[in-house]
Amino acid sequence: MSKPHYDREHHVKKATGIGDPQCFKGEAPAARFKVGDKVRIKDLPDLFYTRTQGYTRGAEGTISRLVYESPPAEDESWDNTENVEWFYSLVFDMQELWPNYPEAYAGDTVETEIPEHYLEAV
Amino acid sequence: MTDINPDFIELDKQMSDRELDSSPIELLEKIKQEGRVWDELSEEYGVDNPDPPWRISLEATCDGLAGGYWAPFNICLPEEERQPVMADDNKIDSNERRWEEDKLVDQHYADVPFPERQLLALAHTMIRRGMISEDELAKHMKAVDERLHMADGLDD
Amino acid sequence: MSSNDKEHLHPPAPVVDEVSDFEVLEIAVRELAIEKGLFTQEDHNQWTDYMHTLGPAPAARLVAKAWLDPEYKKVCVEDGVKASLDVGIDWVNTMPTKFGTPSDYCNLRVMEDTPTLKHVVVCTLCSCYPRPILGQSPEWYRTPNYRRRIVRWPRQVLAEFGLQLPEDVEIRVVDSNQKSRMIVLPVRPEGTEGWTEDQLAEIVTRDCLIGVAVPKPGVTANGKRPVRPAVNPYKH
Numbered sequence: 001m002s003k004p005h006y007d008r009e010h011h012v013k014k015a016t017g018i019g020d021p022q023c024f025k026g027e028a029p030a031a032r033f034k035v036g037d038k039v040r041i042k043d044l045p046d047l048f049y050t051r052t053q054g055y056t057r058g059a060e061g062t063i064s065r066l067v068y069e070s071p072p073a074e075d076e077s078w079d080n081t082e083n084v085e086w087f088y089s090l091v092f093d094m095q096e097l098w099p100n101y102p103e104a105y106a107g108d109t110v111e112t113e114i115p116e117h118y119l120e121a122v
Numbered sequence: 123m124t125d126i127n128p129d130f131i132e133l134d135k136q137m138s139d140r141e142l143d144s145s146p147i148e149l150l151e152k153i154k155q156e157g158r159v160w161d162e163l164s165e166e167y168g169v170d171n172p173d174p175p176w177r178i179s180l181e182a183t184c185d186g187l188a189g190g191y192w193a194p195f196n197i198c199l200p201e202e203e204r205q206p207v208m209a210d211d212n213k214i215d216s217n218e219r220r221w222e223e224d225k226l227v228d229q230h231y232a233d234v235p236f237p238e239r240q241l242l243a244l245a246h247t248m249i250r251r252g253m254i255s256e257d258e259l260a261k262h263m264k265a266v267d268e269r270l271h272m273a274d275g276l277d278d
Numbered sequence: 279m280s281s282n283d284k285e286h287l288h289p290p291a292p293v294v295d296e297v298s299d300f301e302v303l304e305i306a307v308r309e310l311a312i313e314k315g316l317f318t319q320e321d322h323n324q325w326t327d328y329m330h331t332l333g334p335a336p337a338a339r340l341v342a343k344a345w346l347d348p349e350y351k352k353v354c355v356e357d358g359v360k361a362s363l364d365v366g367i368d369w370v371n372t373m374p375t376k377f378g379t380p381s382d383y384c385n386l387r388v389m390e391d392t393p394t395l396k397h398v399v400v401c402t403l404c405s406c407y408p409r410p411i412l413g414q415s416p417e418w419y420r421t422p423n424y425r426r427r428i429v430r431w432p433r434q435v436l437a438e439f440g441l442q443l444p445e446d447v448e449i450r451v452v453d454s455n456q457k458s459r460m461i462v463l464p465v466r467p468e469g470t471e472g473w474t475e476d477q478l479a480e481i482v483t484r485d486c487l488i489g490v491a492v493p494k495p496g497v498t499a500n501g502k503r504p505v506r507p508a509v510n511p512y513k514h
Contacts, residue, residue: 019359019370019384021457051403051455055429068385070457087456089387098430107448110429111389111397113456157299168292176304182325183308186317213316238300245307254310263299263306270297270305 011081021070027084028069032116037063039090039119049077052118055097060122061090064111072115085116137221143250146230149260150242150249154231159238177237184244187214214247222247333413334484336365337461340388340411341487342478345466351390354463358386367411383457386411389450389489390463396447397462398436398489400428401454408459412487419488429453439490452489462489469495 015023033039043057051073067089071081094101094108101108160174223243230246231239248254312319340361344351354361359369369384386408389397401407402425407415418424428435432449436442443449452460464486470478480498485491 017370021383021385022370053402053453053455055402067387067456067458073456089458091450094432104445105433105449108432109448109450110453111450112453113458115456153299153303157303158296159298159300163294163296163298167294167296169294174298174300176301178326179308179322180304182322183304183311183317185325186321187311241300241304241307245303248307248311253314253316254307259306259310262310263302266305266309267297267302270302 021068021087024069024071024081024084026069028086028116031066031086033063033066033086033088033119033121035063035065038122039063039088040122041090041114042118042120044118046074050074052114053112056090056092056112056114059092059096061092061096063088064091065089067113070115072117083117087113087115088119089113133217133221137218142222144225144229147246147249147256149256149263150246151230154234154242157238159235161235174237180237180241180244184214184216184219184240187244187248188216188219214251214253219244219247334411334482334487335479336362336367337408337411337487338479338482339365339475340461341463341482342475344388344463345478346475351463354388355390358388358461359384361388362386362411365411369410383459385458387452387458387460388463389452389460391465393465394447395450396443396489396492397450397452397460398428398432399452399454399460399462400425402426402429403455406454406459408461412461412484416484416488436490439485441491461487464489464492467493467495 011020038060039062040060041052041056041058044052046052065088067087069084069086070076071084075081075083089111090113092110092112093106094110095103095106097110163169163174164171223240226243226246227234227239231242234242245254245259249256249259308322311317312322340354343364344354344361350361350364362369369386389399391397400419405415405420405425407419409415424435429451432451433443436449454460464482466478467481470481481493481495483491483493483498486493
């Protein structure tokens with residue numbers, strides 16, 4: 001019996017002794033956004049897998065840090081590591097994300113990471 | 123798209139060319155039919171741990187047989203630093219073990235859940251490679267079984 | 279023992295009270311391999327120990343060091359992976375795999391609390407957790423109950439953990455959704471002036487590092503629990 005061949009180890013070979021996401025360092029095009037920028041999360045269609053939470057889609061957030069370069073999970077889950085891009089840590093106001101979040105706690109926030117192709121300038 | 127790693131085509135060729143005896147092993151067939159798997163035991167006793175208690179120990183055994191936990195990634199090393207793939211009779215390279223596990227599961231253990239199937243495939247590989255004999259394993263299992271049941275009846 | 283006594287006892291957690299052929303096979307294969315010198319008991323212990331001894335101790339040490347050394351604190355916040363080296367955790371090479379598996383990516387962020395900002399960590403999409411530095415995650419961290427609600431009603435959920443924060447403290451829920459793993463660097467509590475690193479590390483419990491508790495002098499993971507006399511003592 002024969003099984004299809006595929007390279008189960010290419011990620012291991014790339015990342016061993018270096019780490020992931022460190023192994024993608026330097027592969028992304030120049031970052032389009034900087035710390036302090038206000039951005040909106042695009043509600044892009046995703047096939048079967050995404051790590052961009054539903055609750056962030058359409059919301060506006062502020063970039064707090066450029067965290068690392070990596071292929072987006074939406075590609076990597078299909079073993080496609082060609083499109084390395086910058087990942088950003090973003091801070092969202094709770095009131096922006098949820099209806100009726102109490103005014104008394106207007107300062108409460110969520111921080112989470114989103115890859116660049118989901119972001120558009122506000 | 124991603125190309126097929128030539129190392130793996132080579133591994134597959136080497137492994138296939140060995141024409142390893144693929145017949146069933148009586149002792150392991152008996153365990154396959156009579157042994158109670160963790161899915162069944164945990165349900166019966168109402169235990170919610172998804173893995174049997176020996177799971178980590180089995181992983182360590184596989185890694186030990188590969189020559190330490192760095193060896194599974196032998197294939198990632200530059201050519202000159204790699205350990206010989208087939209030469210050392212006392213080792214089972216992890217890629218080889220996985221390759222054999224796939225074949226053996228297809229042939230004999232498709233109905234056995236994980237990780238019981240990994241254990242059966244490992245024992246199968248070790249017997250067919252001549253690292254241990256079927257008789258020897260049966261004898262040692264009997265000794266272990268007796269040891270584990272030594273306390274039976276004492277605390278009733 | 280009368281049936282009446284039985285009703286007052288907690289039933290023990292269930293165990294599989296049966297030795298399976300597979301359990302015996304695993305032991306037999308391992309012992310034969312060791313007997314034949316294919317590997318040693320020490321090799322075997324090294325791997326199993328690694329899996330079993332992961333725990334929150336290195337992260338607690340990191341926090342204690344950061345409280346005592348402002349320069350080190352800067353490193354923690356800037357580069358958690360680098361800061362981890364000082365507490366014995368190499369995010370790449372400590373793991374047996376040496377590269378970080380999808381469940382253990384190699385990026386640590388240390389989220390610094392201030393007197394007016396409190397971080398709490400969750401993974402709403404699954405249960406990502408900084409295992410190399412914090413060990414296995416607690417059961418509740420993986421429940422949909424915690425994952426869904428902390429991001430939506432953080433004050434209510436924290437109150438359920440016994441942590442009630444005043445209005446002037448802002449909460450920041452950190453949702454660990456990609457390749458970073460997070461721990462919280464809490465504010466050093468009052469009453470710890472002059473303490474040593476060892477003393478400080480003791481009060482940084484796992485829950486403090488996830489962010490559902492704050493450190494308090496006298497509250498440690500290993501602290502002695504109070505022993506109270508039984509209400510209905512057993513009669514001989």
